[in-house]
Amino acid sequence: xxxxxxxxxxxxxxxxxxxxxxxxxxxxxxxxxxxxxxxxxxxxxxxxxxxxxxxxxxxxxxxxxxxxxxxxxxxxxxxxxxxxxxxxxxxxxxxxxxxxxxxxxxxxxxxxxxxxxxxxxxxxxxxxxxxxxxxxxxxxxxxxxxxxxxxxxxxxxxxxxxxxxxxxxxxxxxxxxxxxxxxxxxxxxxxxxxxxxxxxxxxxxxxxxxxxxxxxxxxxxxxxxxxxxxxxxxxxxxxxxxxxxxxxxxxxxxxxxxx
Ligand code: PTJ
Numbered sequence: 001x002x003x004x005x006x007x008x009x010x011x012x013x014x015x016x017x018x019x020x021x022x023x024x025x026x027x028x029x030x031x032x033x034x035x036x037x038x039x040x041x042x043x044x045x046x047x048x049x050x051x052x053x054x055x056x057x058x059x060x061x062x063x064x065x066x067x068x069x070x071x072x073x074x075x076x077x078x079x080x081x082x083x084x085x086x087x088x089x090x091x092x093x094x095x096x097x098x099x100x101x102x103x104x105x106x107x108x109x110x111x112x113x114x115x116x117x118x119x120x121x122x123x124x125x126x127x128x129x130x131x132x133x134x135x136x137x138x139x140x141x142x143x144x145x146x147x148x149x150x151x152x153x154x155x156x157x158x159x160x161x162x163x164x165x166x167x168x169x170x171x172x173x174x175x176x177x178x179x180x181x182x183x184x185x186x187x188x189x190x191x192x193x194x195x196x197x198x199x200x201x202x203x204x205x206x207x208x209x210x211x212x213x214x215x216x217x218x219x220x221x222x223x224x225x226x227x228x229x230x231x232x233x234x235x236x237x238x239x240x241x242x243x244x245x246x247x248x249x250x251x252x253x254x255x256x257x258x259x
Contacts (some may be wrong), residue, residue, distance in 0.1 A: 136170065
């Protein structure tokens with residue numbers, strides 16, 4: 001679809017088109033389009049930009065990936081469609097494995113996502129077919145199926161754009177979980193160790209830049225960044241930002257004057 005360069009909502013429309021293309025290619029689940037709508041609403045409330053609390057969380061997230069022994073980036077349909085280059089680059093910079101993990105799992109989507117990521121430079125993609133042969137306890141959705149070389153043995157898992165159950169299940173088996181979620185009220189956001197309240201499109205770009213910058217920093221310095229971090233305070237700041245924006249709007253003139 002042609003989107004005029006001066007369209008006021010161009011960036012947002014481009015993201016939608018990527019998801020629709022992803023759906024047509026068999027990468028995105030139809031439910032993924034609905035999930036994006038919820039994200040868009042929170043993005044709107046947040047002013048569609050990256051806030052300081054998201055930068056801070058992203059820095060800690062990258063420090064966690066860089067200090068992990070077995071980090072994994074978990075990829076679902078929306079993430080594959082929106083940020084394939086960033087997933088591959090972040091994995092390379094942080095020495096993370098890439099694993100497909102789907103809520104609406106089908107063999108066709110697993111394959112389509114793995115091929116799409118390989119087309120964008122991934123050497124190996126776990127969690128496809130027989131490789132997803134292990135199970136996470138206490139999880140009854142298709143997300144319980146994981147790779148014994150990936151999420152099963154991981155110490156840190158990045159779960160961009162998730163549903164709450166798996167984050168809780170991963171926490172219960174001792175993983176450190178990093179989430180990217182525009183909704184600061186979601187169970188994922190509240191259960192994760194580090195929550196980046198930002199659009200996955202912006203957050204993953206920042207994480208790549210941060211990984212380039214931090215990969216040569218001493219591990220003990222990275223650990224001290226992690227130790228000082230407080231995820232609850234980050235979520236509170238995200239909620240406060242939404243409140244402030246709503247308050248400002250409620251006190252300003254909202255109608256457009258065409259006279
Ligand atoms: O590809 P699959 O089969 O694994 O399915 C993926 C979806 C996303 C459909 C599945 O995980 C799902 O149903 O997720 P939920 O429970 O709808 O949660 C998605 C969360 O991501 C919500 O809290 C949204 O606000 C948030 N979200 C949506 N789009 C974005 C986002 N967060 C960051 N960036 C976005 N672009």
